[in-house]
Amino acid sequence: MNITGEELILACSAIGAGLAVMSGIGTGIGQGNAAGSAAAAVGRNPGAKSDITGTMLLGQAVAETTGLYGLLVSMLLLFVKPLVG
Amino acid sequence: MNGLILADASADNIDFMIHGLFSYNLFGHEVWITTSHVCILIVMLVLIGFAIVANRKLKHAKEVPEGLQNVVELMVEKLQGMVGNTMGKHAPKFANWIFTIFAFILLSNISGLFGLRPPTADYGTTLALALITFVLIWFNTFKHNSLKEIWIDKCSPLPPWLPIWLPINLIGDIAVPISLSLRLFANVLSGTVMMALVYGLLAKFAYIWPAALHVYFDLFAGGIQTYVFCMLTMTYISNAIGDDD
Numbered sequence: 001m002n003i004t005g006e007e008l009i010l011a012c013s014a015i016g017a018g019l020a021v022m023s024g025i026g027t028g029i030g031q032g033n034a035a036g037s038a039a040a041a042v043g044r045n046p047g048a049k050s051d052i053t054g055t056m057l058l059g060q061a062v063a064e065t066t067g068l069y070g071l072l073v074s075m076l077l078l079f080v081k082p083l084v085g
Numbered sequence: 086m087n088g089l090i091l092a093d094a095s096a097d098n099i100d101f102m103i104h105g106l107f108s109y110n111l112f113g114h115e116v117w118i119t120t121s122h123v124c125i126l127i128v129m130l131v132l133i134g135f136a137i138v139a140n141r142k143l144k145h146a147k148e149v150p151e152g153l154q155n156v157v158e159l160m161v162e163k164l165q166g167m168v169g170n171t172m173g174k175h176a177p178k179f180a181n182w183i184f185t186i187f188a189f190i191l192l193s194n195i196s197g198l199f200g201l202r203p204p205t206a207d208y209g210t211t212l213a214l215a216l217i218t219f220v221l222i223w224f225n226t227f228k229h230n231s232l233k234e235i236w237i238d239k240c241s242p243l244p245p246w247l248p249i250w251l252p253i254n255l256i257g258d259i260a261v262p263i264s265l266s267l268r269l270f271a272n273v274l275s276g277t278v279m280m281a282l283v284y285g286l287l288a289k290f291a292y293i294w295p296a297a298l299h300v301y302f303d304l305f306a307g308g309i310q311t312y313v314f315c316m317l318t319m320t321y322i323s324n325a326i327g328d329d330d
Contacts, residue, residue, distance in 0.1 A: 061313035065264050068271035075274070
């Protein structure tokens, strides 16, 4: 069985894409932290629920960015194939 | 290989890419009219049509609202509350713009439900929106602050005669439109790709239950990202204005 260089690069790109989306681990931890803190805050002060929810969503969206960068890198590796000449 | 815009997915039945419809030459460059343009046009026509109908309706508004007048008043009140909470006394100046991008992004994001490819899943669209925010931020910075104040702000936390921190602050400012646009783009794109994978790879099993995924990816994620984009735009502009009176 002969493996051409291009096939090797494609296989490695697939592995790299899988590794890139592992940036979602940190995003998940961060978003979970934010949601947990928001739940605690609502428990202490139920009257401020709508404000807390808005702040939580905003913070989670900002925390999500790093995970999305990982997603974009994996998308580029899989579909645009920048490493294949 | 024409790059991301016209690249074909590797499998035949998975289709989430942007397709070029026809191309023309602009000063020697090959420019494509793509499905994104068509979808943006459809979204714009729907919004303009709704605006005209609502305008006709509100020309002879009733004391006790009914029907469409109810819906329009509800939307305007909600959005005015959102802008007012975030921007305070500067809200009236920016309310119209925030309404516009809110309606456009929301309708773009949920247009996946109607069989369109969401225009916000094209980086060109989101980058344009984020660049408008960027221009607004800098316009308001220069309008409401003197050059000296801006210099001191860009040199912080170090004293203004020691501008070592200036490049880092400038990079942080340039990162604003990039992160703003990539966040919206990647969220909508991930939803589009997931739905394409479900319909393409699981076509034989994709009955009824993808509706739940549509609710999550199109309605929930689309709504949240719309909210986040508008909130961040308002927060950045408020910060740029500062506590100027």
